[in-house]
Amino acid sequence: MSDETIGICVIGAGRAGLIHARNFARVVPGAGLRAMVDPQAEALAAAGRELGVERLYADYRQALEDREVRAVVVVTPTKFHRDIVVAAARAGKHILCEKPMAMTVEECQAMNRAVEEHGVVLQLGFMRRFDAGFQAAREAIERGDIGPVVQVKSLTHGPSVPQPWMYDLKASNGPLAEVNSHDIDTLRWYTGSDFQEVYAVAGNYRCPEARESFPDFYDNVSLLARFRNGMQGFIGGAVAVGYGYDSRVEVLGTKGVLFVGRQEHHATMTCTPDGRLVRPFVKSWRNLFMEAYAEEDREFARAVAEQRQARVTGRDGMMAVQVVEAGNRSIREGRPISLPAI
Numbered sequence: 083m084s085d086e087t088i089g090i091c092v093i094g095a096g097r098a099g100l101i102h103a104r105n106f107a108r109v110v111p112g113a114g115l116r117a118m119v120d121p122q123a124e125a126l127a128a129a130g131r132e133l134g135v136e137r138l139y140a141d142y143r144q145a146l147e148d149r150e151v152r153a154v155v156v157v158t159p160t161k162f163h164r165d166i167v168v169a170a171a172r173a174g175k176h177i178l179c180e181k182p183m184a185m186t187v188e189e190c191q192a193m194n195r196a197v198e199e200h201g202v203v204l205q206l207g208f209m210r211r212f213d214a215g216f217q218a219a220r221e222a223i224e225r226g227d228i229g230p231v232v233q234v235k236s237l238t239h240g241p242s243v244p245q246p247w248m249y250d251l252k253a254s255n256g257p258l259a260e261v262n263s264h265d266i267d268t269l270r271w272y273t274g275s276d277f278q279e280v281y282a283v284a285g286n287y288r289c290p291e292a293r294e295s296f297p298d299f300y301d302n303v304s305l306l307a308r309f310r311n312g313m314q315g316f317i318g319g320a321v322a323v324g325y326g327y328d329s330r331v332e333v334l335g336t337k338g339v340l341f342v343g344r345q346e347h348h349a350t351m352t353c354t355p356d357g358r359l360v361r362p363f364v365k366s367w368r369n370l371f372m373e374a375y376a377e378e379d380r381e382f383a384r385a386v387a388e389q390r391q392a393r394v395t396g397r398d399g400m401m402a403v404q405v406v407e408a409g410n411r412s413i414r415e416g417r418p419i420s421l422p423a424i
């Protein structure tokens with residue numbers, strides 16, 4: 083690895099961590115995977131073997147002392163993001179942090195302060211901003227193809243039954259955080275504005291095993307929003323839908339409409355003997371956004387090399403967490419919640 087190459091350490095060798103680790107090992111010019119961290123020894127060793135990484139740490143603090151590590155990718159469960167990001171900034175490491183940024187706005191503010199004080203780059207993991215289709219829609223909005231935007235609707239449905247830790251809303255902030263953070267960011271990006279007021283309703287329709295121990299857990303949520311610039315928004319969220327990974331956006335303007343997102347896993351269509359056309363549904367976010375994750379990682383390397391602000395910032399992360407907190411409060415209290423300007 084040359085002196086110019088940015089040494090990357092991925093903290094968290096789970097589902098999303100391995101996506102970033104493979105990208106930095108293989109497809110990000112100017113950066114290289116140098117180290118990995120995970121307290122689970124088996125997951126860590128397997129990642130090290132697959133990617134040819136020798137510097138494997140059980141504790142992120144060891145990685146922060148490693149001089150060959152110039153930047154970290156924080157891909158642990160969300161409740162650890164604040165401590166790791168603040169410590170990384172203090173150690174002078176640049177940071178790519180997965181969504182949701184943290185559990186509360188206060189945590190995000192502490193992270194943003196540490197990043198500013200220590201002059202490091204912080205990029206948030208809203209990879210949909212790097213997806214070609216999502217970007218094309220944003221360009222169409224800017225060109226005025228559909229006239230001024232009136233309403234943005236975005237939904238994400240995930241196929242799997244949640245991990246048991248997600249049933250506890252105090253530990254996970256629920257599907258609004260883990261699933262819909264992306265939709266929240268897309269609405270802010272497409273409206274060019276911040277949320278002013280939200281009203282959310284939610285319920286548990288598909289996860290009966292969680293009902294007794296976690297009566298607050300919801301697997302389905304509808305969130306209605308008003309933006310500071312007068313636009314309207316809607317977010318649908320669902321987990322355990324089974325049929326596939328479903329991510330769709332509709333942007334309605336005064337003169338037209340944009341539809342974003344695809345549902346086909348690949349381009350093949352089968353014509354069956356009984357006269358049906360069958361196309362496979364997208365199975366996972368990993369397939370759907372594979373190129374977007376790679377481009378997100380390339381953009382992080384460019385921001386670090388050029389020592390400039392990332393395209394998706396700590397403020398973007400914090401504003402999404404503000405909406406998660408307000409949405410969960412609206413569900414609990416059964417009323418619309420106004421969001422203070424921050």
Ligand SMILES: NC(=O)c1ccc[n+]([C@@H]2O[C@H](COP(=O)([O-])OP(=O)(O)OC[C@H]3O[C@@H](n4cnc5c(N)ncnc54)[C@H](O)[C@@H]3O)[C@@H](O)[C@H]2O)c1
Pocket residue numbers: 093094095096097098099119120121122125142157158159160162180181182207208209260367
């Ligand atoms: N951008 C996306 O589309 C996307 C997709 C999936 C997950 N995520 C986010 O990525 C984060 C991780 O999610 P996941 O699905 O990969 O979870 P996961 O459970 O698959 O993996 C998390 C890994 O972190 C490890 N870990 C736990 N504590 C740690 C610590 N203190 N230091 C280092 N490693 C630690 C665990 O052992 C595990 O291997 C979450 O914040 C999640 O919301 C983002």
